[in-house]
Amino acid sequence: MARDGARSRAADPDPGGLTPVKMPCRQKPSGGAGDAEGSLRELPRWMRLYFYGMHGVxxxxxxxxxxxxxxxxxxxLVGFSSPYLCVMHSLTHFALEKIFSQKRCFRDRPVVxxxxxxPSIYIGLQILIGNINTLTEQVRVVSGTQLVVHYILALYFGLVFHRGLSKLRLHTPCTPDPACKPSLVDRGHDPLQGLPGVVRFLFFGMHGFLDEVIFTSxxxxxxxxxxxLSGHTSLWSFLMYGSCSFLVEKLYFHLHFRRGWGPWRRLPFYVCFIYAWEFSWGLVLRQFxxxxxxxxxxxxxxxxxxxxxYLPxxxxxxxxxxxxSNALLRVKCTTDVTGRSEGNGEVNGEVNGEVNGQLEKKIL
Incomplete structure (x- = not known):
């Protein structure tokens, strides 16, 4: 459950409407390699498994x-999945993550x-998952259309998904320092903005799918x-959940960080907004x-x-x-992959060492 936000305002408020909010202390660069980025690390395993399952659903x-x-x-536009498939997607994509890390072995042959x-590994795993329930009866034959779909998805995972996920980093707050003062957060901006709004909307939409599939199953x-354990949801739910959670998060930022309201004080506003949002979407969708x-x-x-x-x-x-929302506030999307080069596990310090060595040779 979220902690209560800062309740006090600055003694001398900024004319622009800035309010102090307790934020993680950021480390200052000390000149050493990686000191400036020491507070960012790879997403933990549980978080990646969570995301893999949600994305698979x-x-x-x-x-x-x-x-x-x-x-x-x-x-x-009703679609289907299940908690069982969610777990299988988590494990499968965790294995595919290890396969993708072997890309360095094909450094001279990326096309291969x-x-x-x-794609061969991906398609094989998908066929295996599809036949787990029928191994004792009859092996399912994969059609040509399914093979094409699996191949396209394999290209998506290999060229887009893993590359994008490798750019996400978790911000780890440094050790509390008495000299670290609260940061000022503009009223017009979200505190500790991490992921872009579009990415947050997509995350909430996918999580809405997961919620409905688990609930209906x-x-x-x-x-x-x-x-x-078969569950179902609708493609329209992606837009409904994504937009609702995105706006509720804005409400959370305002009530928690700006006003310092506790969770039980915020809860009635959340529930009323959710009911109004569900009713509005249902009323419009029913017309069509x-x-x-x-x-x-x-x-x-x-x-x-x-x-x-459904109130509980x-x-x-x-x-x-x-x-x-608190978890997403700590996730950062880096322009460059911080700490490790993309997909091959090389440390940035090694690259910096090579560059520094070349500079020393030129100076000598």
Whole structure:
């Protein structure tokens, strides 16, 4: 749960409306290699596994919803995944991360790695995952279309996904220093801005997919005894969850960092906003036959678009939203890969050492 923000204002406030907020103390560069960047490190393993699973569920929902739309022309764009597939995606992409790190072995032949080696490993793993449930019955035959889709996804992971993820770094606060004073944060900007707004929106949209898939799978298990743990959501939920969480995060910044409100004081505003957002989206989507939920058969519902029956769930998600926001505040997107060169694990200090050695030779 998020800690209470700073409650006191500066004794002599800045005319521009700046308020002091306790921020992690930043290390000053001391001239040594990497001292200036000592507070940034690689994303921890648990965070990468979390992201891999969430990203895999998003791809499941995207592909299944598009397939359903092409077959049935259903504007609801419902897609499917499961917590089981989430775990499998986490483990699979963690293994693929290790495969991608071997790119240095193909330094003189990058085309072979990106177009042959990595796609072959990726497709093999996807076929294995798809057959895990049917190994005792009958091996599923992969169609040519599925192979093409797997190959395109392999190119995406090898050329875009791993490269982008390698640029993310976790900001580690330094040891508290009495000489470190609170930073001033402009009222018009987010405190300790890390990831760009577009990236945060995408993260919240994918996390909305994960939330709905887990919720519907557990609901189906309890209500229908469905032990396959199959869950569903809609592509429209990506936009709805992404925009809602993005705006709730802005509300969190204002109420927590600017006003110093505690979590239970902020909670009613979160819940009211979420209900209003869900109702507004449902009302618009219903006009086009694209609303994927209907609570008419639930008690305490309003127009079948919202229901108080889900209030405990929204309360839990609202509190967890603050946890996610605090975690994202520590993630930085670096222009250059800090600490390690892209995909090959070489330390920047080695590169700097080579450059310094060349300079010394020229001076001598």
């Amino acid at each position: 998003t791809l499941d929902v995207l592909l299944s919803s598009l397939q359903g739309f092409l077959n049935h022309r259903d504007p609801k 790695f990106h177009l042959v080696f990595y 557990v609901f189906n298990l309890v209500e229908k005894s469905d032990r396959t 036959g694209a609303c994927s939920w209907d609570y008419s058969h639930y008690p305490y519902n309003f127009m079948g678009l919202i229901t108080l029956l 769930g929204w309360v839990g998600i609202s509190l967890y939203q603050d946890v996610l």
